[in-house]
Amino acid sequence: MTRIDTVLLPELDGPVPATLPSTLGLLSLALGVGALVAPGPLARLAGVDDSAAARTVLPAIGVRELGSAAGLLGGRRPAGWAWSRVAGDAMDLTLLGRALADRGGERRRRVALTTLAIAGIAAVDVLSAVRISRARRARARMIRMEVAVTVNRSPAEAYRFWRDMENLPRFMTHLESVRADDLRRSHWIARGPAGHRVEWDAEIIDDQPNTSITWRSLAGTGVPNAGRVRFVPAPGDRGTEVRVELRYVPPAGALGRAVAKLFGEEPEQQVRDDLRRFKQVLETGEVVRSEGSPNGISVRQQAMQRPAQPLPPSRR
Amino acid sequence: MKATAWMGTDSVKVIDVPDPKIMNARDAIVKISTTAICGSDLHLYHGYIPAMRKGDILGHEFMGEVVEVGPQVRNLKPGDRVVVPFPIACGHCSSCQRGLYSVCENSNPNAGIAEKIMGHSPAGIFGYSHLLGGYAGGQAEYARVPFADVGPLKVPDDVRDDQAVMLADAFPTGYMGAEMCDITPGQVIAVWGAGPVGLFAAASARLLGAERVIVIDRYPYRLRLAEEHIGAETINYEEADVLDTLNELTAGRGPDACIDAVGLEGHHGNAAMYAYDRVKQAARVETERPFALRQAILACRSGGVVSVVGAYGGFVDKFPMGAFMNRSLIMRTGQCHVQRYTRPLLERIQRGEIDPSFIVSHRMPLRDAPKGYKIFQKKQDDCTKVLLSV
Numbered sequence: 112m113t114r115i116d117t118v119l120l121p122e123l124d125g126p127v128p129a130t131l132p133s134t135l136g137l138l139s140l141a142l143g144v145g146a147l148v149a150p151g152p153l154a155r156l157a158g159v160d161d162s163a164a165a166r167t168v169l170p171a172i173g174v175r176e177l178g179s180a181a182g183l184l185g186g187r188r189p190a191g192w193a194w195s196r197v198a199g200d201a202m203d204l205t206l207l208g209r210a211l212a213d214r215g216g217e218r219r220r221r222v223a224l225t226t227l228a229i230a231g232i233a234a235v236d237v238l239s240a241v242r243i244s245r246a247r248r249a250r251a252r253m254i255r256m257e258v259a260v261t262v263n264r265s266p267a268e269a270y271r272f273w274r275d276m277e278n279l280p281r282f283m284t285h286l287e288s289v290r291a292d293d294l295r296r297s298h299w300i301a302r303g304p305a306g307h308r309v310e311w312d313a314e315i316i317d318d319q320p321n322t323s324i325t326w327r328s329l330a331g332t333g334v335p336n337a338g339r340v341r342f343v344p345a346p347g348d349r350g351t352e353v354r355v356e357l358r359y360v361p362p363a364g365a366l367g368r369a370v371a372k373l374f375g376e377e378p379e380q381q382v383r384d385d386l387r388r389f390k391q392v393l394e395t396g397e398v399v400r401s402e403g404s405p406n407g408i409s410v411r412q413q414a415m416q417r418p419a420q421p422l423p424p425s426r427r
Numbered sequence: 428m429k430a431t432a433w434m435g436t437d438s439v440k441v442i443d444v445p446d447p448k449i450m451n452a453r454d455a456i457v458k459i460s461t462t463a464i465c466g467s468d469l470h471l472y473h474g475y476i477p478a479m480r481k482g483d484i485l486g487h488e489f490m491g492e493v494v495e496v497g498p499q500v501r502n503l504k505p506g507d508r509v510v511v512p513f514p515i516a517c518g519h520c521s522s523c524q525r526g527l528y529s530v531c532e533n534s535n536p537n538a539g540i541a542e543k544i545m546g547h548s549p550a551g552i553f554g555y556s557h558l559l560g561g562y563a564g565g566q567a568e569y570a571r572v573p574f575a576d577v578g579p580l581k582v583p584d585d586v587r588d589d590q591a592v593m594l595a596d597a598f599p600t601g602y603m604g605a606e607m608c609d610i611t612p613g614q615v616i617a618v619w620g621a622g623p624v625g626l627f628a629a630a631s632a633r634l635l636g637a638e639r640v641i642v643i644d645r646y647p648y649r650l651r652l653a654e655e656h657i658g659a660e661t662i663n664y665e666e667a668d669v670l671d672t673l674n675e676l677t678a679g680r681g682p683d684a685c686i687d688a689v690g691l692e693g694h695h696g697n698a699a700m701y702a703y704d705r706v707k708q709a710a711r712v713e714t715e716r717p718f719a720l721r722q723a724i725l726a727c728r729s730g731g732v733v734s735v736v737g738a739y740g741g742f743v744d745k746f747p748m749g750a751f752m753n754r755s756l757i758m759r760t761g762q763c764h765v766q767r768y769t770r771p772l773l774e775r776i777q778r779g780e781i782d783p784s785f786i787v788s789h790r791m792p793l794r795d796a797p798k799g800y801k802i803f804q805k806k807q808d809d810c811t812k813v814l815l816s817v
Contacts, residue, residue, distance in 0.1 A: 263521045349521050380539065391533045395517040396499065399573065400450045401551060403480070403561015404536035413537045416557045418482030419564070420430070421447040421571065 115325070115339050115356045116253070131239055135196060136183030138232075139176045146173030158221025159210050168206065175199055190247045193240035200233035249335075249360050252367075256357045256379045260386035263350040264393045266342035267321045272393060273340055273353075274324060276313075282388035282398065284409060285381065296329075309334055335360045353389065357382060380410045430484045430567035431796040431815075436474035437804075439485060439797050447563065447571035452499035455575030457509060461588040462489035462566045464799050464813040465513075465596055466622045467690070467738045471556065472800055475691060475708075476740050478540060478558040486566030487513035487553040488595040490588060491817070493579075500575045509579035511572050512765030513596045515551040515562060518577035529762035534573065535560045544741065549762060566796055568817055580769040583777070589790075589814060590776050593627075593783035597812070599768035601627025601688065602634075604736035607759035608684035610635045617641045617673060617682035617726060619719035621649035621661075623786045623812050624736060625688035630657045630781055632686075641676060643669055643719075645694065648809040656785045664695075673726045681728035689719035690737025707744060717743040724751050735760035789813040 145153055150169040151160070159165040179199065182192030207226040214222055262269055272278055276297045280286040287302040294315075301309045311332035317325035317339075327337035336359035343352040361367040387408050388398050398407035403416040405426070432442045447456055465488050470476050490510035493503050503509065516528035523531050531550035535541055538548035541558050551573075554564015563570065572579060582591040601624045608616055616632040618625050621644035629640045642653040643662045650661040662672045673682060695701040695718040704716040723733050724747050733756055751758070775781055788811040791799055799813040 261521075263519065263524070384539065387538060390520075391517075394519040395533050395574070396453065397451055399517070399533055399536055399551075401536045401561045401573075402447075402484075402563040402571075403557045405450065408536045408538065410539055413540050413557075416478075416480055416537070416561050418432075418480045418484075419554065419557070419561045420432070420482055420484055421445045421563060423445050 115337060115358055116255075132183045132186070132189035132193065132243060135193060135236065135239060136180045139180035139183060139196065143173045143176030143180055146170060146176065156221065157207075157225040158214065158218040161214075161218065162210070165210075172199075172203065190240065190244040193236065193243045196236045197233065197240050200229060200236055203229050204233065248363075252363070253358055253360045254378060256382050257355070258357075258379060258382045258386055259352055259354040260383075260390050261345050261350060261352050262390045262393050266344055266351045269351045269353055269393060270321045270324070270342045272389075273342075274318070276315075276326075282392050283385045284388070284406070297326075311336070333362050353386065355382065355386065377410060384408045384410060428568035429793060430563070431486060431793065432481075433471060433479055433483045433485055434481055437472060439472065439800050441794050441796055442482070444484065444567075447569050449495060449497045450571060451573055452497040453574050453576050454497040455493050455500055455503055455572045455579065456495040457489070457491045457511060457565075457570050457572050457579070458494045459489050459491035459565055459568060459570060459817045460508075461491070461592045462486050462793070462815050462817065463592055463595070463597075464488075464566070464796070464803055464815070466624065466803075467555075468800070469804055470690070470692060470738060470740070472804060473692065476556045476558070477544070478537075478556045480557060480561075483554065483556070483561075484563040484565075484567055485554045486564035486570075487555055488592055488597065489553075489565030489570060490582065490592045490595065491570075493575075494569070496575060502576050503579060503581075507579075508582045508584075510582055510591045510594045510769065511553070511565065511570070512578045512580075512594075512599075512769060513552055513555075514549075514578075514762060514765055515553065515560065515573050516577055516766055517574050518766075523577070526764055526767045527761075528764040528766040537561055552762070566793065566815060568793070578766055580773065582773070586773065586776055587784065588816075589784040589787050590782060591773070592814065593623075593786075594765075594769045594772055594776075596763065596765065597623040597786070598627045598631075598772055598783045599765045600624050600736050600763040601629075602631040602768055602772060603761070603763045604628040604686045604688060604734050605631035605635050605637075607734040607736075607761075608632065608635075608637075608686065608732050610637050610684065612636055613638045614683040615639045615641065615677050615680075616684050616686065617643065617723070618659075618686045618688055619643050619723055620688035620690075620737060621646065621653050622688065625686070626652060626657065626786055626811075627783065628686045628688050628734075628736065629653055629659050633657055633659075634775070634780060639676075641673065641682065646806060646809075649811060652786065652811065669722055670726055677728070681726050681731065683728050684732040684734060685723035685727045687719045687723050687733065687735045687737045691715035691717070691739045691741075693718035693720075693737075704744070713742055713744045715739050715741060715743045717746070721745065721747055724756060727754075727756055729754040729756075731756060733758045736763065738762075786812045787814055791815060793817045 146169045154160040154165050179195050211222045276289045276291050279289045285301050287300045290298045296314050298312050312329040313326050315326045323341040325339040338357045341354045345352045391399050400407050402419045404412045428446050429441050430444045434440050493507040514529040515534040516523050516531035517533040520532035529550050534551040535548045541548035551560025553562050605628050614637050616637045618629045621642050629642050632640045640659040642659045645665045653659040693716045707713045793815045802810045803813050
């Protein structure tokens with residue numbers, strides 16, 4: 112079974128192919144090796160073979176490129192290394208600008224062509240660095256939750272209830288509704304404070320009857336999210352251990368703040384409450400209510416209990 | 428309707444509140460005929476149980492007539508006369524199915540608060556703080572009873588209200604206290620506390636075959652009840668050293684089992700010992716005054732059972748773990764799993780083996796509930812049990 116994070120990551124990385132950092136790395140490697148092994152031909156190609164300084168600068172550039180290559184191909188902090196390529200491009204363009212000013216004829220033409228090529232590479236590098244950084248920030252915002260509850264029902268019963276996605280709002284109180292469009296796809300509407308609503312489409316990407324269900328939001332949603340629930344027989348004939356893994360990436364900005372409010376300050380506690388309600392619904396038939404907590408289990412309500420008295424008719 | 432509400436420490440009032448309505452499909456609404464004030468209500472009254480709110484309706488010992496049932500309740504119908512167990516239990520979770528109703532896994536909607544204090548949450552209880560669910564209690568004209576298909580027991584006409592209402596809490600709690608002692612013939616059982624639960628524990632120890640029962644308290648009128656109605660021997664701890672007396676009565680063995688029917692607001696014959704825990708409790712450094720529990724552990728025969736049915740809410744200091752461990756003691760405890768005992772105990776009442784109304788000292792209308800709390804708190808007028816009729 113794939114790790115749940117990787118279910119969500121392709122979408123977080125958005126239009127950036129996962130191979131982008133390594134492609135940039137290979138480019139750096141080729142340039143670096145070229146500059147170190149054949150500084151002469153490279154200098155001629157670039158039109159700077161008349162300068163003694165260029166012959167010493169080129170191997171240094173080669174070393175720099177090898178550094179970027181190692182960083183990008185090594186896979187750690189690719190965003191930082193992508194930006195290092197941008198910085199290198201800026202340095203190269205500065206040097207080429209100076210070389211262009213005091214040259215003429217064929218050399219000037221070659222320097223100009225080289226400048227154009229480096230400018231093109233720089234544009235690609237800037238775009239890539241921005242994309243890689245954005246993906247990295249999205250990954251950093253990803254909220255991970257793993258919560259479990261034991262339910263005194265068989266794995267098959269627990270699975271059946273969960274598999275009908277339209278049942279989810281019965282115990283996930285932040286959901287207003289889930290509409291199953293077909294066996295795999297569903298449309299979710301979450302309810303936030305102050306009338307905020309967040310909607311998205313989701314699809315079941317892996318369905319193991321009586322064992323597990325994995326779903327994720329479809330590309331293009333404002334709040335990328337994914338989840339997996341596993342139904343494991345509890346030892347000692349005590350029903351089913353229902354184990355839920357959830358991942359979601361709150362967007363930056365106003366929508367992000369609304370989503371954060373939706374889940375409250377303790378998102379994991381909310382999911383734990385969801386599972387408690389799931390247990391109540393499966394074992395007792397519905398969410399258990401008291402006069403102090405007329406809407407049933409919820410962290411928010413526990414903090415703001417009304418007196419344990421029957422509700423006034425207006426609140427029924 | 429009229430209902431008895433907690434209004435702050437040492438303050439209850441009968442106030443007007445909305446009538447209860449069905450909230451869950453397995454609810455019933457009961458029109459209450461008789462309700463009682465429990466010793467554990469005094470812990471609420473004194474402000475020792477956390478998470479109370481002004482206006483909370485009190486009361487977890489009540490009975491009456493079913494007037495409405497939810498669509499999922501098929502065992503009861505309007506007109507049925509029922510007594511309602513104090514723990515609210517769903518009947519379907521693993522705990523309920525093993526008979527452990529007072530640790531029902533579903534009936535506390537505020538389980539999150541309870542888990543922070545107790546690790547895991549026990550069942551919800553009527554009128555017993557928001558920690559245990561925030562349920563409106565039964566010292567009122569009507570009560571909503573969740574899981575009415577599991578808890579309430581129909582009461583036959585030949586059993587009176589003042590007998591049946593004891594099945595809500597006091598009698599089963601005392602009975603479970605005795606049952607946990609695993610009494611075998613010839614055994615001597617000591618009971619700390621001669622309140623209703625202690626008296627029922629002593630009476631139940633007799634029913635379960637104890638050779639001798641020794642009851643410890645400081646109120647002569649309560650000790651008299653133990654002697655006259657149960658045939659128990661008694662120790663007034665303000666007049667005699669309890670450990671010495673118990674050793675003397677058992678020729679040095681100690682009682683085979685000791686029942687703590689006192690709980691978190693114990694008193695101690697030694698003023699300094701009392702002051703030590705009272706000050707810590709007032710400063711909230713400890714939440715309980717566990718004199719009875721400490722003494723029960725020290726008194727118990729090696730290898731014996733310490734059965735705890737007195738109510739505790741938090742933490743105790745100076746727990747004599749050395750004595751407990753080195754002398755192979757066994758502790759058994761729990762809020763009573765009332766649903767397990769109501770029917771067999773009703774049958775014992777019908778067979779005339781016990782008349783639980785012997786503990787009732789005061790009867791008054793619901794509107795006098797504040798007076799009832801005051802009399803019970805001060806142990807005025809030889810108060811043992813206050814019944815409120817509605």
